[in-house]
Amino acid sequence: SLDFCSDSKFLRACATTGQLLACQAASGEEAALGTLNDVAWATESCPAGYACLGLWPDENADPATITARCGDTLCAGSFTGAVSARAYPC
Numbered sequence: 001s002l003d004f005c006s007d008s009k010f011l012r013a014c015a016t017t018g019q020l021l022a023c024q025a026a027s028g029e030e031a032a033l034g035t036l037n038d039v040a041w042a043t044e045s046c047p048a049g050y051a052c053l054g055l056w057p058d059e060n061a062d063p064a065t066i067t068a069r070c071g072d073t074l075c076a077g078s079f080t081g082a083v084s085a086r087a088y089p090c
Contacts, residue, residue: 001047001067006040014046044069044088047076052089 001014010031012022022031044052047067052074067076074088 001045003041003043003046005036006042008042010036010039012036012041012046012049014048018048020046020048044074052076 002011003013004011004025008025010022011025012020014020020033022033022036023029024031044067046052052067067074069075069088072088073085075083075085077083
């Protein structure tokens, strides 16, 4: 999964392990995730991140593998076919 922020200064990606990574779009230099909490993202395809915490109800839940946002609704899907919709941010 790959997302760009609204002003295209940063991008973030989610590894298959669920690790969220971010970098500056122009230079490729790593960006500290803690500094990006208030960044507006143009897309929400990464299933990990501050605004998507509600998708992870407990450790035994089927993890989301892809997300999509439309306005104030966030939808998530998993490898097993589970689909959910939540208010964004959740």
